[in-house]
Amino acid sequence: PEHPIILAIESSCDDTGAAVLAGGQLLSNVVATQKVHEQYGGVVPELASRAHQQHMLPVVTAALKQAGLTKADLDAVAVTQGPGLLGSLLVGGMFAKTLALALDKPLLAVNHMRAHILAHFIRDPKPAFPFLCLTVSGGHTQLVVVKSAMEMDVIGQTIDDAAGEAFDKTAKLLGLPYPGGPHLDKLARQGNPERFTFPVGAMPGYDFSFSGLKTAVLYFLKKETAANPDFVPENLADLCASIQHTIVATLLRQLRRAAADTGLTQVALAGGVAANSGLRTALEAEAAAQGWQVFIPEFQFCTDNAAMVAMTAHFQYEAGDFATQLTSPDPRLKL
Ligand code: KG4
Numbered sequence: 001p002e003h004p005i006i007l008a009i010e011s012s013c014d015d016t017g018a019a020v021l022a023g024g025q026l027l028s029n030v031v032a033t034q035k036v037h038e039q040y041g042g043v044v045p046e047l048a049s050r051a052h053q054q055h056m057l058p059v060v061t062a063a064l065k066q067a068g069l070t071k072a073d074l075d076a077v078a079v080t081q082g083p084g085l086l087g088s089l090l091v092g093g094m095f096a097k098t099l100a101l102a103l104d105k106p107l108l109a110v111n112h113m114r115a116h117i118l119a120h121f122i123r124d125p126k127p128a129f130p131f132l133c134l135t136v137s138g139g140h141t142q143l144v145v146v147k148s149a150m151e152m153d154v155i156g157q158t159i160d161d162a163a164g165e166a167f168d169k170t171a172k173l174l175g176l177p178y179p180g181g182p183h184l185d186k187l188a189r190q191g192n193p194e195r196f197t198f199p200v201g202a203m204p205g206y207d208f209s210f211s212g213l214k215t216a217v218l219y220f221l222k223k224e225t226a227a228n229p230d231f232v233p234e235n236l237a238d239l240c241a242s243i244q245h246t247i248v249a250t251l252l253r254q255l256r257r258a259a260a261d262t263g264l265t266q267v268a269l270a271g272g273v274a275a276n277s278g279l280r281t282a283l284e285a286e287a288a289a290q291g292w293q294v295f296i297p298e299f300q301f302c303t304d305n306a307a308m309v310a311m312t313a314h315f316q317y318e319a320g321d322f323a324t325q326l327t328s329p330d331p332r333l334k335l
């Protein structure tokens, strides 16, 4: 059909998602976030797979119900193929394949990183091709030239930690709960970003590096707490603000360079770290100075979700890019 009804499933990390899209219009978007990992301070792959298995059917059922449809109405089933955790991807992949087989409908295999970028096309305002996208999440940091829905060039990426990991790992050093990014962001609002200076990971080209920051914060805190055991609680807001300032400066430095070299003036943010208030403020200021047009999707479409997978699947459906029952998950799938 010209306006296909697509059910999409996302299970690449620790969020189980299902969404229904009809002719490119989002009808429903349901996510079950796994709480089980908090006590471990990070995602435990085995537990993530098990939780996906438990959440999958209720989440899919809820997505169909919210859309006011039944599975008999579906024209295609889409699923995240990678990158992500193998066990997690397998749960969504097997569910989607089985459903497609039972319904005798086509299957679409979606790249999770591409989906983060195409989340910009769920709602207005939408960027026009080509545009520059900075994808910043807990697992990835990429600068991408987006030429079309199907053609994208990764021009820069992190050589070690992702931006979200930089937030989460430094937040952990400050004793904040996991995932620390949002906690650090909140505290940073009351702090002085110029109080402490940490190194900006200066990489050639458009690549990023964040492991130096984590090490610098670790040694700095060791030294200061040896002299004053209450150093962290006494300076928490300033520490958060200074760390956030450093991460944002690292991201903006490469973004500015990429925009200048490519001549692109539409700049898009994607991934969970797009929620960061420091990044948003700095990007707005930069946009005003450089004449950029900035695009940031609604928060529910920035963090892991199936709506972005459905949107990507819609473009693939139009292009005739279908998967088969032989398609299998690829934890290291490239963009
Ligand atoms: O895109 P996402 O939900 O999952 C991945 O695919 O990784 O991103 C999650 C990441 C976590 O590292 C989390 O700490 C970070 O996004 N994050 C934030 C904020 N909100 C979420 N980091 C900084 N400030 C925030 N406000």
Ligand code: ZN
Binding pocket: 112, 116, 137, 271, 303, 304
């Ligand atoms: Zn993601």
